[in-house]
Amino acid sequence: MNRLLVFIMTVCFCFSNLIRAHAQQNTITGTVKNGASGDALAGVNVLVKGTQSGTQTDDKGEFSIKVKNENTTLVFSYVGYKSQEVKVGNQNVINVNLELEVAILDQVVVVGYGTQKSKDLTAPVVTIKNEEITKQPVSNALNALQGKVAGVMISTDGKPGGAPTMLIRGVGSVRGAVSPLYIVDEVFMDDVSSISPSDIESVTILKDASSCAIYGVRAANGVVIITTKKGTKNRPAKVSYNGYVGVQSITNKMPLVGSKQYVQLINEKMYSAFLRDTSKGTYSPFDPANYPTSTNWYDELLRNGFMQNHDLSVTGGSEKSAYYFGVGLFTQDGLVKKNDYTRFSLRGSHDITINKYVKTGYSLTLSTWQENAPADVLTRIHIIPPVFAPKDAQGNFTNPLESGFGIFANPSAVIEYNNSLNKNIRGLMNLYLEVKPIRNLTLKTSFTPDFKTTNSSIYVPKYWVSSAQYDTVAHLTKESNYNLNYVWDNTATYETRIEEHRIKAMVGFSAVHNSGELLRAVGTGVPDFTDATHYIDLGDKTGYSVVNYPYDKISALSYFGRVQYSFKERYLATATLRRDGSSKFPSDSRWGTFPSVGLGWIISDESFMKKVRGIDFLKARASWGKLGNDKIPQNAYTLTANTDARYSAIFGPYGSNVVSPGANITTAVQPRLKWEIVEESDAGVEAAFLRSRLNVTADYYHRLTRNAIFDVTLIGSSGASGTVLDNNADILNQGFEFTASWADNISNKFSYRIGANLTTINNRVQKLKNGTLPINDGDVVNGNLATYTQQGHPIGEFWVYQVDGIFQNFNDVHAYKNDKGVEYMPNAVPGDFKYKDINGDGVIDRKDRVTVGSYIPKITYGFNIGINYNSFDLSADFQGVAGNKIYNKKRANRFGNESYDADFYNHSWHGEGTSNTYPNADISGGLNAYPNTFFVESGSYFRIRNIQLGYTMPNALTKKIGIERLRFFVTSQNPFTYFKYNGVSPEITGGTATTMGIDNGVYPLSRTTTFGVNVNF
Template identity: 45%
Template sequence: MKRIFTRISVLAVFCLLAINVAFAQNITVKGRVSDGGDKTTIPSVSVLVKGTQNGTQTDASGMYSISAPANAILVFTYLGYTTQEVPVNNRTTLNVELASSSQQLDQVVVVGYGTQRKVDVTGSVATVKGEEISKQASVNPISALQGKVAGVSITNTGAPGSSPQITIRGTGTIYGNTGVLYVVDGVWYDDVSFLNPSDIENLSILKDASSQSIYGIRAANGVVLITTKKGKTGEPVITYNGSIGFKAVTNQVEMANATEYATIINELSASNGANPLFANPSSFGTGTNWYNQAFRNALQTNHQVSVNGGTEKTTYNFSLGYTNEDGIVKTQNYKRYTAKLSNDFQVLKPLKIGYTVSGTAINTNDINDGIFRQLYTAGPVVPVYYADGSYGDANDFSLGGGNNFNPQVTLDYFNQKTKNYRFNGNVYAELTVAKNFTFRTSAGGDFGQKEIIGYTPLYAATQGQRTTQSTLKIEREETRNWILENTLTYKNTFGDHNLTVLAGTTAQRRKLYNISSTAFDVPYSSDGDLYLSLGTAATRTVVDRGSLSTSASYFGRINYSYKDRYLLNATIRRDGASQFFGGGDLWGNFPAVGAGWVISSEEFMKEQKVVNYLKLKGSWGKVGNAGVPVNPTTLTVSQGGDLVAFFNGVGYTGANINSLVPSFLNWERTTGTDIGIEAKFLDNRLTIETGIYNKKTEQAIFEIPILSSIGTASGSLIGNQADFQNRGFEFLATYADKSKSGFSYSISGNIGINNNKVLSVVTGLNPIYAGGAGIANGALSTRTIQGGAIGEFFGYKVAGIFQTAAEITGSAQPSAKPGDFKYVDQNGDKIIDGKDRVVLGNPNPKFSYGLNTSFGYKNFDLSLDIQGVAGVDVYNANIAYRFGNENFSKDFYDNRWHGAGTSTTYPSAAVGSTINAAPNSFYVEDGSYIRVRNVQLGYALPSLLTSKWKMQRVRVFVDAQNAINIFGYKGFTPEIGGSPTNAGIDASVYPLSATYRFGLQVTF
C-alpha cells in the first residue's frame, strides 16, 4: 500500500510540474488583422486558440492580444472572409491578412435528412441564422421570420406567447391542418412555441415541392427545419443573453367620448321611432375611456444562460431560459421556463451517439376572449366605479342589448389559468460502415400535458353581470407522440463526379387525449384548490375525446453533380397513414426531381468579369396533406335531448348523423413546379436569387354545405371537392461590402408575389359560403367559387347613402330609410337581393416584402428591418356587429350621416340594422401596411477592457419592434389571420403592440 501511495504521489507531482511547464510556455501574442485586398483593418475578428475556447476579438483598430502556448495554432474567423489557421511558432507578433471569401457557395444548407452545399441545391430553400432570429423581441421564433424570406407570409397577434400563422407560397388547403410541418432536430411538430429563440443555430424553409417531397404526407403546406445549438470542442464557454422592456399599444382606435356617444345614441333612438335616451348629452363630458382603463404598458423580461464546450470525444450544450411577459390587457401574463441539454459522444472512431432533450413549462393568466369586443362597445357614459366604490352599471343608463356590461367586472371576475408542460427530444446513433456508407438511427418523442382551469365565483357586480351559482371548468389534454427513423447514406467522389444516395424508413404515432369537465356550486377556495367533486353531482358533466394516428414511410434520394456544373436531385417517398384506413387511399407516392446548371463554370464564361456566379435551376415534385380528422370516411352519429325518435307511439332519445362521409377518399396532393436563378456580381458583393413557381393542390379535401332536409347535424359533406392553384414570383437581392475605413454593411430586399385561384369545384359554379363569425346576424361574408380566390369577400356594392325619403321612393330598396346604404342593382331587376352580390375583396395578400439591413463600424452595430404586405383586403366586422346601444368609433361619429347632405359615404347610427349590416363594400378596407419591424443598436465593449474582466465579449443593445406602422385601415391592425375561408375578418382582434427593450449579452 505504501508503495502504491508513493507512486501516486510521484505521479501527482509530475502532473503538477507538467501543468506548470505548460503554463510557463504560454506567451502573449499580439498583432493586427487586415483585409488582404484593400489592407484596411478589420474589427471584431474572432481569434481563437485551436482546440480550446481561449479566444478574443480584434478591437476597433483591428488589434488583438491573446495568451497562447508557443506552439499553438490561432484561428481567425470573420463573416465574409476565409477562415485562416496560423501557427504561432514562438512568435509574439503575428499580423494576419484575411482573404475575402468567394466560397460562400460552399456554404452548407440544412435540407431534409442531411445537408447539402448551397451550390448543389436545385430546389427553393431559404436559410435564416439563429443570431438573426434572436435579435428580434419575439418570444416565438417563427414570429422573427416576418419579412425575411420571400414567399413566406407570417401573421402575428399581440397575445403573449401566441403562435403566428405562417403561409408558404399561398393557401394550398382549407380543411384540417393548414399549418406547416416543423422538424426540430429530426422530430416532427405542429407548433414550436416551446422553443427558446436563443437555442436555435439555424432555420431552413423548404418552399418548393422538390425540397419538401422527402417529408411526403405532411409537406403540402411547407416545411420548416430547425437545428438547435450543439456542443463544440474546447473549454467551457458561458453565455448570457438578457433583456428587459415593455410593450405598448400602437394605433389605438379612438372611440366616441361620452358626449358624442350620447348624441349618436339619441340619433339611433330617433331612427327607431323612440324618444331620446339622454336629455343632455353634453353633461357627460368625455366620460370613460375603456381602452385606457384596460390597457397598460406591459413589462417583458427574457433571460437565457448557456454553457458550451467539450473534448475530442464528447461535446455538450446546456441552456436555461426564462421569459416573463405581461399582456397589454391588465391581469394577462405569460411565463415560460425552458431547459435544453445536448450531448454528442464519439464512442469509437466509426460510431457516434448523442441526444438532445428539452423541457418547457408555460404558465399563463388568461383573459376573457370577449374583452376586446366589450372594450370596443362599452358605453363611455358608464363610470368604472361609482363614488361608493361599486361598479358602474350600464342598466342605470338604460343601456341594453349588447352594451349591458362593465368591462372592469369582466377583468376582475374572469379567473382562468393555463399550465402547459412539455418534454421532447431525440436520441441517435451514427455508424460509419465501410468507407462510404453511414447508417443513422434515431428515436424522438414529444410528450406534453396541458391543463386549463377556469372558475367563476358567486358575485353580483351589476344587474347584467352576476351569477347565481359558481362554475368550475377543467380541461386536460395529453400529447404522446413518437417517431423512429433509420437512414443509410452512400457518399462518394470519383473524378469529376459527386454522388450521394440516401435511403430511409420512418414510423410514427401521434396520440392526443382530451377530457373537459364542468361542475357547479363549487365553493371558493382562497388557496386555489378547486375540485370537481366539491360541486353538485347531478350537474357535473364530463366529455372525453381524443385521437390516434399512425404512419409508416419509405423514402430515398439521389444527389449527383458533375464538375460542380451539372446537378441532379431525385426523391421518392411512399407514405401510409391510418387516417385513411377502411375507406381511403391508404398509401401515397410522392416523387420529385430537380436539376441545376452552373453556367458560370462553363468555358465560355471564363473570360468575362461581370458575373461571378450564375446557376439556373428547376424542379418538379408532389407532396401530400394528411392533416385531416381520423377516419374521415367513418359515419358517426350523436344523441341529444333535442332529438326524439318514436317507436309504437313511445318517445325515445333520438340520434342524428353528424355529417355525410364519402365511401372513399383520395389523398390531397400538391404538385409544384419551380424555376429559379442564383447569381453573384461585383466580386460577389451582390447576390440575386429569383424564381417563379406554380403550385397546384389537387383533389382538395374539405366540407361543402348540403340541404338541411337531409338531416345531418353539421349540414355538410366531406370529400375531395376542389383544385386550387398558387402562382407566384420571388426575388431576393443582397449587397454586402466593407469600406476602407472599416465600415461594413449589408442591405437585403425581398418581394414575393402570389396569385391564388380556385380551378375547379365538384359543385361546379355553386359557391361555398363562409365567413359568418363576427358578422351581424350571422351573415356569410366570404365565397369560394371556381375562377376566384379562396375565401373572397362577397356582398353588396355600396353606391352611396339615401339622403331623403323621396330618393327612396321608386328605388330598388323600398324598405330603406334616409341614412341607409344605397346598393347597386347589379342585374337591373329593380330588386336588391342575393343576386346582386359581387366580389368585394381578397384576403389573400398578393405582395409581401421585406428590407433587412445591418451596419457595423468599429464596436457599433445597427440593424434595421422593414416589412409589409400589399394587395390585400380586410373586413371590419366591428362596425356593424351591434345588438343595442354599443359605442361607435370616433371616425364613424365624425363622418356619419345625421341629416340630408351630411355624408354620402357613412350610414346613420342605424348601421346595425338588417339592411345596413349585410356584408357590403363599406366594411371591406385596404389591408396593406408597411412597418419598421425591428431596429436595434448595439455596442461591444473593447476587447482590452473585457479581457481584464475575464470576459470574451460584452455587448449592450437597445431595440424597438413594430414602433412605426403605416396603414389606412381603421382598426387596430390590418394584420388579421383566420382559417382559409374566414381569413381577414376583424371581429375584435388582439391589438398590435410595439416592444422596446434594453439588452445585455456576455460571453465568459
C-alpha cells in the same frame, strides 16, 4: 560536498532547459489585409492550431505571436472572410491576405434528414441564423421571421405567448390547416411556442414541393425546420448570458366616442329606426345632460406591460464529445389587465463520439409555462357605452343597465370575476445512434418522444353586478389534457466520389404515433379562487359533472429515399420519393406516393464564364414535386348511424303505441375520398456579383392543389342533413420571389449591409368539381355571410353589395327606381346605404353582390439594413403587405345601442348633405346590415419592425475583467406602423381559409422598448 555539487548541477540543468525552451519560442509578426481591397483588417483572430492560444490584429492589421517551433500552424479567421492556415516553418514575418467568403456557396443548410451546402441546392431553401432571431424581443421565434423571407407571410398575434399565423406561398387548402409543418430536432410539431428563441441555432424554411417531399404527407403547406443549439468539440467551457428587460405599450389606439357624441349617435340611430317603422311608437331621445360620465374603456381595460428575458448557457467539448446546457426565463405582462405569461425552459444536448465507427447523443428540451388568459374584453371595448364608470363612489362595480341604453356587461367586472389559468408542461427529447460500419456508409436511428400536458382552470365566484351579469353559485371548470407524440426515424446514407461524379444516396423509414386524452370537470359552490382552494371537491358534492374525451389515436408508417448527384461540381440533380399511408382515407386510396426532382447548373464554373468579370457565382435551378395532405378528420369516409332513433307502432301490435329503439342514417359521407395533392414547379436563379458583395435570388413558383378537400352542403332531397366532405376543387398559387443583399467593408472600422425581399401572390380556385356550389362562409352579423369561394377567384374572397352612395332624403329613396319605375329600396330611410344594381335586372338581391378581394395579399415585402462602426452596431428591419382586404366586423356587429369609434362619428351621416360615404348611426338597421363594400377596407400596411443599437466593449477592456465579450443594446420593436384600416391592427390572425381577415376584435399592436446585455465568459 557531493550533495552541494549535485544541487548546483541540477539547478544549472533546469536553468539551461528553461533558456532553451525560451529560445525555441519564436516571435512571429505580420499584417492581415483584405485580399481584394488591400485594406488592413482589425480584430482578426490569430490562433495556434489545436490550442486556444492566440491573439488578434490591432487597428493597423498587425499582430505578434509566440510559437514553439517551425511545425506550428497559425489559423487566421475573421467574420465574413474565408479562414486561412499558414505553417510557420522558418518564417519570422507572415503577411496574410484574406478572401471574402462567398456565403451563398459555403453555407451549410439543413434539409430533410441531412444537410447540404447552399451551392448544391436544387430547390428554394432559406436559413435564418440565431443572430437574426434574437435581435427581436419575442416569445415565439416565428414572429422574428416576419418580413425576412420571400414567399413567407406571417401575421403576428400580440397576445403574450400567442402563436402567429404563417403562410408559405399562399393558401392551398380549404378544409385543412394552412400552417406549415414545424420540425424541432426531428420532432413533428404543430406549434413552437414552447421553444425559447435563445435555444435556437437556426430556422430553415423549405418552400417548394421538391424540398418538402422528403417529409411527405404533413408537408403540403411547407416545412419549417428548427435546429436547437449544440456544443462544439475541442473547446473549453464557455458561459454565456443573454438578457433584456422592457416595456410594452399599445400603439395605434383607436379613438372612441365620448358620452356626448355617443348620446347624439344613439338618438340619431333611434330616429332612423323610428322612420323605418313609425307604428312602433314615438321617438324619445336621450338627454346628454343626464350622462356626465365619459369613460375611455381603452384606458380602463388596458395597461402598459413589463417583459423580461434571461438565458444562461454553458457549451464546450473535448475531442470526443460536445455539450450544451441552457436555462431560460421569459415573462410578459399582456396589454389586457390580468393577462400574464411566464415560461421557464431547460435545454441540454450531448454528442459523444465513441470511436470512429460509432456516435451517439441526445437533446432534451423541457418547458413549463402558464398564462392568465384574457377575459373577453377586446370586442367589448368597441361596443360598451362610455356613459357609465367602471365603479361607483363606494368602489362597487356599476350596473350598466341603469344607464337605460340596453343590456351590457360591465367589462371591468368581466376581468375581475373571470379567472382563467392555464398551466402547461412540454418535454421534447431526441435520442440517436449513428454507426459507420464501412467507409462512406452511415446508419442512423433516432427516437424523438414529445409529450405535453395542459391543466386549465376557469373560476367564476358568486357575485352580482346586474340582472344580466351575475352568478348565483361559484363555478369552477377544470380540464386536464395530455398528448403524446413520438417519431422513430431510421436512415442509411451512402456518399461516394468517382472521379468527377459525387453521389449521396439516402433511404429510410419513419414511424409516427400520436394519442391523447381530455378530462373535464365542472363544480359549483367552490370557495374563492386561490392555489389552496381551486379544487372541485371543496364545493357542492352534488353539483359537479365529469366528462372524458379520448383523442383519436393516429399511427403512420412512411418510406422515403433521396439521391443527390453532382457532376464536375456544377451539374446538380436531386431526386426524392416518399410513400405514405394514412388511415384517414379508405383502404383503396390509403397509400400515396410522392415524387420530386430538382436540377441545377452552376453556370459560373463553365469555361466560357471565366472571362466574364464581376460575376462570382451564377446558378440556375428548376424543381418539381408532389405532396399529399391528410389534414382531415379521422374516419371522415365512414358512414355512421344515429342510434337515438325511436319508432312507434311499427314493431308492436296495431294501435299499441309501442315505442321501439332503432337507428337511422341522417348524414352522408364520401366513401371514395382521395388524397389532396399539392403539385408544385419552381424555377430560380442564384447569383453573386462584385466580389460577392451583391447576392441575388429570383424564383417563379406554380403551386397547384388538386382534389382539395372541404365540406359542401347537402341538398334537402338527399334525406341527410348538414355537409359532406369530398374532393371538390383545384386551387392555384403562383407568383415571383425576389431577394437581394449587399454587404461591404469600407474600412477596418466601418462596414454595412442592406437586404430586401419581395413576393407576389396570385391565389385562385382553378376548378370546382362538377355539381359543387361555391362556398359561402364568414358570418359577419345576423347570419349574413361575407366570403365567397368560387372558380376563377381567390379562396375566401369578400362577396358584398356595392355601396353607391348614401340616401340624403326620402326623395332620394323614392327616386331610386329601375327601368320599370319600381323603387329599388322602398324601405330605406335617409342616411342608409344605396346599393347598386350590378346585373341590371331591376332588383337588389344577392345576384348583385361583387367580389372585392381577400385577406391574402398580392404583395409581401421586407428590407433591412445593418451598420457597424468601431464598437457600435445599428440594425433596422422593415416589412409590409399590399393588396389585401379586411372585413370590419366590429363596426357591423351591432344588436342594440353599442358604442362607436370616433372616425365613424366624424364622418357619418348626420343629416342631408353631411356624408355620401358613411351611413347614419343605424349602421346595422334595415339593409345596412347586409355585407357591403363600406365594411371592406384595405389591409395594406408598412411597418418599422425592429431597430436595435448595440455597443460591444473593446477586447482590451473586457480581458481585464475576465470577460470574453460584453455587448449592451437597446431595441425598439414595432415603433411605427402605417395603415389606413379603421382598427387597432391590420393583422387578423386565426380563422380558416374561407374566414380569414374578418375582424371582430383583435389583440392590439404594441410598441416594445427593451434594454439588454450579451456576455460571454
